[in-house]
Amino acid sequence: MSVTVDVAVVGAGPAGLAAAVAAAEAGARVAVVDAGNQPGGQFWRHAPETVQRQAADVQADGHGHHGWNTYLDLRARFDAAQHAGRITYLPGLQVWMAERSEDGFVLRTTPAVASAGAAPVTVTADRLVLCPGGYDRQLPVPGWDLPGVLAAGGIQAFIKANGVLPGKRFVIAGTGPFLLPVAAGIAEAGGKVLAVLESSAPSAWLPHLAAASGVPGKALEGAEYAAAFARHRIPYRTRSIVTEVLGSDRASGVRTARVDPAGRVRPGTERVYGDVDVVGFGWGFTPQMELPVSLGVETRLDADGSLVGVVDDRQQSSVPGLYLAGEVTGVGGATLAVLEGLAAGAAAARPDPGVPVKPPAAIARHRRFAQAMHQAHPVPAAWQDWLTPDTTVCRCEEVTAGDITEAREDLGARDVRSLKSFTRAGMGWCQGRVCGFAAACLGAGPGEAPGAGSLAGSAKRPLAAPVGIGELAALDG
Amino acid sequence: MNFGNGPRGSDVLVMGAGVIGAATAYFAAQQGLSVTVLDKGLPASGTSSACEGNILVSDKELGPELELTRYSLGVWHNDLAEHKKLWEFESKGGIIVASRESSLASLNRVMAVQKGFGVDVEELDQAALREAEPHISPEALGGASYREDCQVQPMLVAAHLVRLATEAGARFIADTPVTGFMRDGGRVTGVRTPRGDFPAGAVVNCTGTWAGELAAMAGVEVPVLPRRGFVMVTEPLPPMVHHKVYAAEYIDNVGSSDAGLQASPVVEGTPSGTILIGSTRERVGFDRTVSTAALGLLARNATALFPFLERVKAIRHYHGFRPYCPDHLPVIGHDDRAPGLWHAAGHEGAGIGLSAGTGKLLAQALAGLTPDLDLTPFAPARFGEARPQTASREEATA
Numbered sequence: 001m002s003v004t005v006d007v008a009v010v011g012a013g014p015a016g017l018a019a020a021v022a023a024a025e026a027g028a029r030v031a032v033v034d035a036g037n038q039p040g041g042q043f044w045r046h047a048p049e050t051v052q053r054q055a056a057d058v059q060a061d062g063h064g065h066h067g068w069n070t071y072l073d074l075r076a077r078f079d080a081a082q083h084a085g086r087i088t089y090l091p092g093l094q095v096w097m098a099e100r101s102e103d104g105f106v107l108r109t110t111p112a113v114a115s116a117g118a119a120p121v122t123v124t125a126d127r128l129v130l131c132p133g134g135y136d137r138q139l140p141v142p143g144w145d146l147p148g149v150l151a152a153g154g155i156q157a158f159i160k161a162n163g164v165l166p167g168k169r170f171v172i173a174g175t176g177p178f179l180l181p182v183a184a185g186i187a188e189a190g191g192k193v194l195a196v197l198e199s200s201a202p203s204a205w206l207p208h209l210a211a212a213s214g215v216p217g218k219a220l221e222g223a224e225y226a227a228a229f230a231r232h233r234i235p236y237r238t239r240s241i242v243t244e245v246l247g248s249d250r251a252s253g254v255r256t257a258r259v260d261p262a263g264r265v266r267p268g269t270e271r272v273y274g275d276v277d278v279v280g281f282g283w284g285f286t287p288q289m290e291l292p293v294s295l296g297v298e299t300r301l302d303a304d305g306s307l308v309g310v311v312d313d314r315q316q317s318s319v320p321g322l323y324l325a326g327e328v329t330g331v332g333g334a335t336l337a338v339l340e341g342l343a344a345g346a347a348a349a350r351p352d353p354g355v356p357v358k359p360p361a362a363i364a365r366h367r368r369f370a371q372a373m374h375q376a377h378p379v380p381a382a383w384q385d386w387l388t389p390d391t392t393v394c395r396c397e398e399v400t401a402g403d404i405t406e407a408r409e410d411l412g413a414r415d416v417r418s419l420k421s422f423t424r425a426g427m428g429w430c431q432g433r434v435c436g437f438a439a440a441c442l443g444a445g446p447g448e449a450p451g452a453g454s455l456a457g458s459a460k461r462p463l464a465a466p467v468g469i470g471e472l473a474a475l476d477g
Numbered sequence: 478m479n480f481g482n483g484p485r486g487s488d489v490l491v492m493g494a495g496v497i498g499a500a501t502a503y504f505a506a507q508q509g510l511s512v513t514v515l516d517k518g519l520p521a522s523g524t525s526s527a528c529e530g531n532i533l534v535s536d537k538e539l540g541p542e543l544e545l546t547r548y549s550l551g552v553w554h555n556d557l558a559e560h561k562k563l564w565e566f567e568s569k570g571g572i573i574v575a576s577r578e579s580s581l582a583s584l585n586r587v588m589a590v591q592k593g594f595g596v597d598v599e600e601l602d603q604a605a606l607r608e609a610e611p612h613i614s615p616e617a618l619g620g621a622s623y624r625e626d627c628q629v630q631p632m633l634v635a636a637h638l639v640r641l642a643t644e645a646g647a648r649f650i651a652d653t654p655v656t657g658f659m660r661d662g663g664r665v666t667g668v669r670t671p672r673g674d675f676p677a678g679a680v681v682n683c684t685g686t687w688a689g690e691l692a693a694m695a696g697v698e699v700p701v702l703p704r705r706g707f708v709m710v711t712e713p714l715p716p717m718v719h720h721k722v723y724a725a726e727y728i729d730n731v732g733s734s735d736a737g738l739q740a741s742p743v744v745e746g747t748p749s750g751t752i753l754i755g756s757t758r759e760r761v762g763f764d765r766t767v768s769t770a771a772l773g774l775l776a777r778n779a780t781a782l783f784p785f786l787e788r789v790k791a792i793r794h795y796h797g798f799r800p801y802c803p804d805h806l807p808v809i810g811h812d813d814r815a816p817g818l819w820h821a822a823g824h825e826g827a828g829i830g831l832s833a834g835t836g837k838l839l840a841q842a843l844a845g846l847t848p849d850l851d852l853t854p855f856a857p858a859r860f861g862e863a864r865p866q867t868a869s870r871e872e873a874t875a
Contacts, residue, residue: 097767108769396713397749411520411636412651418519421526421632424749429712431792462767462794466712469754470787473780475773 001121003088005031007348008107008125010095010291013041014067014334015326016131017074018341019348023129024081026349031088031123033095035112035465039078041133042153043334044071045160065160066181066221067334074338092118094465098128098291104321105295108475110467120471127321127348128295131341132288134327137306139174139283139383140401140438143245145392148252152182152282165191167278171254173197173242174282175377180225182280187232194273196229197240197256199263200377217335218369242279243270243386251279263380283379286437287327289459295319299452302330303374305437307455313359315344323348332370339363384446393442394435396428404442415454419443431461487511487648489843490668490677492655492691494520496631496829497821498683499638500836502647504556508844512647513675514639515668517654521635523685524828527797529708529743529755530631532830534596535571535623535723541854542806543594546827548850549834550625557833560641564633565748571626571721572601572609574782576616580725588621597625612717612785626721628745631829638836658695658818665695665817679843681819686763686800688808688822697814698860701823703798705759707771709779712790713750717783721745724782742778744786752786754779756826763798801825809835809855810842819843820857 007023009016012034020032034041038049044065065071081087093109107123136151143149150158150166152174158166169192172183183193229236239258243265246253253276258269284304293299298310298318308331309317309324317324325340339362347357387393389402407413407422416432416439419425425439426432432439436458440450489505491498494516502514516522532553537543553566575581588598601620606613609622639649650672659667659674667676682691682699692699724742743755757771772794780787802808802823812818821839824831838848 097769099767099769410640412639412649413636414519417526418522418632421521422636427749427751427793429792463791466790466792468787469709469711469776469780469789469791472709472772472776472791473787475769475776 001119002124003031003090003121004124005029005088006125007031007127007129007345008033008105008123009129009131009345010034010098010107011041011131011133011326012036012039012091013131013133013326013337014043014070015133015337015341015344016041016129017071017078018338019129019131019323019325019345020087021074021077021081022342022345023349024086025077026346028349029086030081031090031125033090033093033107033109033121033123035092035094037092039075039089039091040071042157044068045157047161047163067338070338090118090121090123093121095291096463096465096467098295098464100295100319104128110465110471112465127323127351129323129325129341129344129348130291130328131324131326131337131344132291132328134285134287134331135433136281137283137286137379137437138281138434139379140391140393140435141242141244141386142388142391143247143251144281145395146245146247147250148247148277149245149279149281152179152280153285155278155280156182156185159185159189163189165189168192169194169276170278170280171195171197171242171273171276172280172282173240173254173256174284175199175379176282176284177222177373177377178282178284180222180229182282183234184225184228184232187228187234193232193234194276195235195237195256197242198236198238199241199259199380201238201261241265241380241386242281245279246272251276254279259380259382263382264385284374284377285327285331286433287331289328290461290464292317292322292324292328293456293459294462294464295322297322297324299456301452301455303371304331305379305449306331307452307459314347314357315340316347321351330367330370331374332366336363336366336370339366379449381447384442393438394423394425394428394432396430396434397424397426399423399425401442404439408443408445413443414445415443415457416440416450417454417457426458429466432458485674486667486676487513488678489513489681490515490675490679491681491683492668493523493683493685493687494635494639494649495523495525495683495685496521496635496638496832497685497824497835498681499635499642500832501681501683501821501839502642502836503638503645504836504840505843506642506645506647508840510840510844512642513677514642514647514649515653515655515670515675516649516651519651520639520649521632523687524797524800525631525635525685527795528631528706528799528826528829529745529753530629530634530829531721531826532627532629533571533623533721533827534625535573535598535621537827539590539594542827543596544850545807545831545834545855547595548838549831552833552837553627556837560637563637565630566627567629567748568624568627569720569745571623571723572606572620573623573723573725574606574613574617574620575725576614576618576781578618581618584621584725596623598623610719610722612783613722614782614784616781622720628721629829634829634832655691655694663816665815678817679819680817681821681839681843683821685822685828686798688800688820692812692820695815695818697812697818697857699808699812699820699822699857700803700860701800701808702760702803703763704801704825705761705764705796705798706756706826707768707775707794707796708756709754709772709775709791709794711752711754711786712792714752714789715750716746717785718744718746718752722782724778742775742782744779744782751792752789754786754791758799765796767794767796799825800828804859807831807835807855808857808860809839810852810857812857814858
């Protein structure tokens with residue numbers, strides 16, 4: 001099947017929903033391709049919608065969600081545009097390849113892993129808005145490959161989608177404000193959070209409060225989480241990390257330590273938490289860059305060390321007709337993603353407005369806040385010291401930190417591409433989505449952060465999603 | 478690894494640290510020559526990192542290339558035996574499968590000739606073929622088994638040969654593109670780079686698809702052209718494909734100069750569980766655009782050979798540019814048109830397999846010995862006279 005529209009939107013999370021609504025309301029014919037089976041993305045993931053459900057149920061799904069009213073508003077407009085025939089909604093599909101054509105873009109899709117039997121669709125569009133979001137950034141530590149170790153966002157998604165917990169007793173570790181809603185969500189759902197370990201320190205926030213003051217809503221969120229932590233007696237330990245996940249065939253505990261501002265372990269501060277069945281790690285987010293990179297957009301390193309796309313005031317990338325919104329322009333959360341989505345959708349619908357368009361001031365404020373947040377919650381410079389030579393870095397291909405050090409020191413590997421060649425790190429099922437950042441750091445050397453070139457090498461995935469060979473065989477010449 | 482400068486002169490300067498340059502440097506160092514290797518990036522950044530790592534006898538035409546193949550196979554098995562594990566050397570064997578009566582007849586003819594030249598090939602009837610490859614298509618009529626076909630991980634070959642060469646005294650300098658040649662009269666006496674000049678007794682052009690450009694800089698024509706190939710990689714699976722399995726049409730394609738898209742299935746399992754599906758051949762210059770036509774063709778051919786692949790997912794694909802000469806022979810040896818300049822390039826899709834032999838033979842010639850195998854059929858001068866030098870004459874600076 002194929003669909004031809006004015007504007008194609010990839011993703012139906014906060015940015016994608018907003019972009020689709022804005023483009024459709026500006027008069028464009030829109031197609032939305034999304035891996036999920038219903039709109040919302042990771043952020044507004046909720047229980048499966050069925051025809052029997054009432055409006056009250058959907059309201060109730062909002063429990064534990066931030067900005068649920070924003071979702072309901074966007075969703076109502078999305079549904080209205082869909083009924084009016086202005087939005088073609090293509091759920092359960094992943095884009096495995098995006099191509100530039102003579103006068104636009106072509107998207108090739110494949111059924112998503114958890115899709116409810118969607119058939120592949122080819123989407124042709126004059127303009128393209130990419131809102132693929134991001135996923136939890138992971139750093140390896142000894143034992144992180146044991147069952148029972150999850151991404152912090154994975155725990156949250158599990159709760160949102162299933163309404164139940166993936167375990168009983170949790171330790172959450174990493175850095176960033178995202179650890180707070182994850183821990184609060186676990187506690188609200190009846191789980192026990194033994195500790196939240198934050199490698200940074202609240203005092204790190206102080207110099208950046210000025211920037212934050214432009215976004216009062218964020219302070220309110222923080223206060224809500226503080227209240228939830230007090231209510232559930234969740235210990236919040238700063239300048240603390242998990243140095244090792246303990247357990248033989250699955251996670252059963254963690255060893256923790258206090259660290260200095262660079263992330264170096266302070267001797268004598270080690271401590272063991274036993275009787276843990278789920279360990280959640282979150283070190284910020286990695287924007288999902290394979291589609292923007294494959295289409296050749298100009299990229300840059302953001303304040304959190306992630307590779308992101310460069311956009312202008314109207315969210316247009318360096319590729320004419322290609323707009324980016326949400327985490328791929330810099331990790332900044334759902335509110336910013338919605339604002340960017342609205343701007344991108346409107347711009348894609350009317351590529352030439354005739355008059356200069358000023359971006360909403362709120363976008364700039366939220367970006368400043370996000371920058372401050374990234375600076376307050378850096379990946380600790382000394383994190384590579386936490387590894388032992390036999391710590392697994394690439395779980396798919398079972399490549400250890402020692403293998404990578406050897407490739408760097410003996411064979412001259414120094415970026416993701418050469419590491420991949422020499423060690424197979426990032427060659428497996430996940431194609432480096434989990435280990436890419438860590439491998440890039442290890443390739444750069446102890447205490448070093450990877451450059452944009454190395455991260456772009458990691459984000460370069462000629463198949464943006466796994467695709468059936470039977471489907472490829474059916475491609476017409 | 479030595480990335481430093483030090484004294485700049487050497488007996489041999491190798492341009493390019495792909496698998497050919499790495500093997501040349503390794504064997505030249507074994508000959509006791511002082512060696513400098515320059516690469517514009519890292520080892521194995523070009524075609525060596527974008528191929529399948531084949532060491533094949535089965536696809537060679539009779540003549541000088543088969544001779545070189547058999548010689549090279551001996552070098553892999555003998556001279557380099559102790560290092561096999563470093564580059565995951567695997568004697569997996571190749572099987573050519575015929576699915577039509579007509580192609581079975583051609584295959585049988587080829588086999589008879591190859592046997593006469595000492596190639597280790599065995600005919601497989603339908604039952605034997607199914608025993609060797611239980612998941613082969615029920616359409617397959619029969620095949621030929623080439624036990625000498627083997628495989629290496631080519632990036633590891635290049636990187637380790639460079640490392641071993643440096644341990645034997647060679648010097649490797651990364652990120653150093655050659656921008657011109659030092660000349661003394663007609664003679665090439667070294668190279669110019671952004672890091673300064675590197676004088677050398679012999680300069681060896683091992684720059685693969687770029688070899689023509691470098692040769693032109695020295696005023697000689699070496700027509701090495703790129704021929705694009707796509708390879709697809711599946712999700713990891715339990716062992717389903719045990720050999721390198723080709724369709725009988727493969728042999729016809731290799732020798733073709735047709736510019737259009739061609740492909741015949743080459744399907745093989747790897748130690749990591751993924752299955753490689755190759756390979757297309759297109760003359761489209763250095764076009765890096767992903768071609769859905771090429772992917773579709775690969776998929777159709779592969780599923781015709783192994784129907785189970787239809788239900789398997791591809792997780793990535795890659796493409797590379799095979800460096801080929803119009804007469805489908807590599808160019809190996811001293812360039813009499815520009816004394817001091819040597820070439821080892823244009824091995825097309827066979828560069829990994831031929832690298833060991835090429836390196837060893839060239840090192841013998843560089844050391845002033847008579848090579849074990851006559852290199853005349855590969856001589857650079859077969860491409861005609863030297864052109865007037867484009868660059869002004871430059872004096873050697875020691």
